[in-house]
Amino acid sequence: MNAIRPFDIEAIRADFPILGEKIRGKDLVFLDSGASAQKPRVVMEAMLHAMQHQYANVHRGLHWMSERTTEAYEAARDAAARLMNAADRREIVITHSSTEAFNLVAHSFGRGVLKPGQAVVISQMEHHANLVPWQMLRDAHGIELRVAPITDAGELDMAGLEALLTDGKVGLVSITHMSNVLGTYTQAERIVQLAHAYGAKVMLDGSQAIVHRRVDVQALDVDFYAWTGHKLYGPTGIGILYAKRELLEAMPPFMGGGDMISSVSFERSRWAEVPHKFEAGTPAILEGIGLRAAIEYVEAIGFDAIGAHEASLTEHALSRLSAIEGLTVIGRAQDRGGVISFTLAGAHAHDVATLLDRQGIAVRAGHHCAEPLMRRLGLDSTARATFGLYTTHAEIDALADTLDRIRGFFA
């Protein structure tokens, strides 16, 4: 790991070549990192280096290239374990996305460990990735799906959650660690304590949170924690599932194929040890190598510095945006981060996004893969600005100034 470096925003921006791009002659203002973040040069170089100098399939070759590539790829597992403070690298399952991680748990834990008649609890502010797999489990396996309410402020209603747990039927609580729409951090430690008190395991959707805060799965005592590489400045096509080892041991495999077996005959197959039991087929080798570089990049900057920068950005953005007439920030959680959804009176989110885009400002508009949350909020769509470690205060000023003019355009 590199030494911790001082937080120098200009130096950080120089690490991300794409930030120098012009959009129709205007500087790119990229405020859509919550959908997918840009990549630092070290990630590109790591992947390019592998392709140019050190690449073969992993876990099977007896030759130099395969052995070296296996080491480079498996280093991603160590980096992910260190990032999350997992006790054991075997608790890190490398998937192709966080969506795959949810499907893996819904299949292997949902069908293999939970019994029909038990229940899974999600919340009203989940991404579709933490909703649809549970609906499929419900329909295929007789597992009840319960939905914990959120408050009007956009926080998880802890009393409402507890009310869903009291009958003791809940086997798993699966809730976001940070809302991709409202920016709300949920009280992960309290959720875990509460669920465990009623005998339920806990899965956290960490795709947003892992980018912004230090996550310690041992301190949280969480059972499953899933996140995706491409929001953490890494490549697409790779995700991480942390799961406690005894759970992985108890769970049957998800997908079958090569790499996940120890021996195969036409009569039967024996599964590989965890975590490989859950990693069928050739993995995302180059993406793993890129993800390790991304993790090391973020660790070198450090979450204290990243957190301080992003808290300052969020405070600045909330102050600038809420001063715009007709603009409503959606959600007002006490503990929130740099994911800000808003509506502008008289202008639909898509029109807002198109006008912002004309000034080089990239935001997302729509339901953000959280349609039930939108209905809960009584909205069809919002515009959403999300920040990364390379976001600047000047970019937030550009957003606010342009939104003020957009208001005039549609008035």
Place this chain on the structure above:
Amino acid sequence: MFEDLRDLYQDVILDRGRTPRHGQRLAVFDADAKGDNPMCGDRVHVFARHTDGRIAELGFAARGCAVSIASADLLAEAVIGLTDAEALAMGEAFGAMAKQGGSDDPSLAALQPLSGVAAYPSRIKCATLPWAALRAALTKAPGMEEGVASSE
């Protein structure tokens, strides 16, 4: 600062998007269907009333962006007096215009302000959604419930 957006947001689009003339459901209608672009949240419900085999009246209820509302409003005026077959053909021609950015078809003259969407690939579906809903309304058998139309 948005002058270069006038190709998309012409005055008629802004005006119709803000205050559509036909943005209400009809009290009496004989055909209707919903259109929904779930990815962006645009929704429209189109109502038509026929007399003597021609569309006599058209109204809609919609929630969506300026482009989708304006498109529904201009659609309502464009199809009055047409047979269903003529309206469906106009919808086809409109869809082609929205993709290509223009048309010399004189029957589309009133719809030309929407041709600017061609330069904004992610917005073409906003303009074509009301037409998808109209097609669903005119082609479904009476009394039959059908799926919600989409232009995504």
